[in-house]
Amino acid sequence: MSAAELYDFIVIGAGVQGSFTAYQLATRNKKTLLLEQFTLPHTRGSSHGQTRLIRKAYEQDFYTQMMNECYELWAKLERETGATLYRRTGLLVMGPESSQGYLGFKKSLEKNKTPMVVLTPENFNQHIPNVILADGDGAFVDTTAGVLYADRALKVVQGQFQKLGGVIKDQEKVTDIKPGPIVTVTTSAGVYQAKGVVITAGPWAKTLLAHVGIQLPLQVVRINVCYWKEKIADTYHVKKRFPCFLLTEGDEAKSHIYGLPSNEYPGLMKICYHSGTETDPDQRDKLTDKSDVDILQRYIARHLPGLIPQPAVVESCMYTVTPDHHFVLDCHPAHGNIVIGAGFSGHGFKFGPMVGKLLCELSLGEVPSYDLSPFRISRFQTNIKSSL
Structure with a gap:
């Protein structure tokens, strides 16, 4: 050569x-x-895809600490290019108030002095309309979080x-x-x-x-990326200051459910289940398992009354999981x-x-x-x- x-x-x-x-x-x-x-x-x-969630809310301190500099690096790239890559929306974190997962997220933010607002069942709907908080669930907002334009x-x-x-x-x-x-x-x-x-x-x-x-023990899973139609336009829109959200665990889900306000598809909110079905990456579109969609439908019907509990669009993504x-x-x-x-x-x-x-x-x-x-x-x- x-x-x-x-x-x-x-x-x-x-x-x-x-x-x-x-x-x-x-x-x-x-x-x-x-x-x-x-x-x-x-x-x-x-x-691929138009949006991703960015947050400091993590159960592990090392991720929260890395994200402090990561925000600075994203902002540096924005300055270098003049492109808007991040929109701050906040992240609403919900979960059973005494559960290990929910408390892990909350304690890590407190320990690392990340700006946050703790909500109570009494004031929840004043701050977060059109979401029904499950009985026994706690809630707080990581105010630094938002949407990345992927x-x-x-x-x-x-x-x-x-x-x-x-x-x-x-x-x-x-x-x-x-x-x-x-x-x-x-x-x-x-x-x-x-x-x-x-x-x-x-x-x-x-x-x-x-x-x-x-x-390495790497498992490839296919994720259904689901978008759900608003019953009334802009109910959950990024411009209406509706936050991203994360459900740590609960009766409906054994893994995280996360959502991003409507933005990339007009009138549609992105809500996904953070788990999938093992696949060969070259054969992912042959999978037809929709058990995660069933979990999401039940959750949306109970807790997000402003959405039609049938996915309007379903796309595919892959996770490579350790x-x-x-x-x-x-x-x-x-x-x-x-x-x-x-x-x-x-x-x-x-x-x-x-x-x-x-x-x-x-x-x-x-x-x-x-x-x-x-x-x-x-x-x-x-x-x-x-x-x-």
């Missing part, structure tokens, strides 16, 4: 995590190639990467990765070499990691110039700028900005087959 074809870094997967990683590497003047198997933009992975964010960060000299090649599926001091990446259209590689392949991470001798629902951010145990970002478990989009920064730091051999022990591969040590 000629020197012109040798990159400093190749990033595999142009979703939100890969795009921000490539951008961060380019800001460090690293010659970087971003590879994507589908035509950009696409709806096949986990980063498609726009992805386009903007990829554009910034290219302005810095980064190269994006889509419609190139990676078919092989050969580790070594110089890593060789073979795609459906060519062969590339780099001093380092970052694998951020979302639902296809497990397949790609097999090429470098690692088997057993503990925490990310994988680490170097390959045998090849330090291969870095892995995977298993974002359906809550990783908001962390995109921070994940990009951390994976960049790992790639450059720097001390990461945060303690990455919750995200290390070693927590799955018995599930690793490092055969290389």
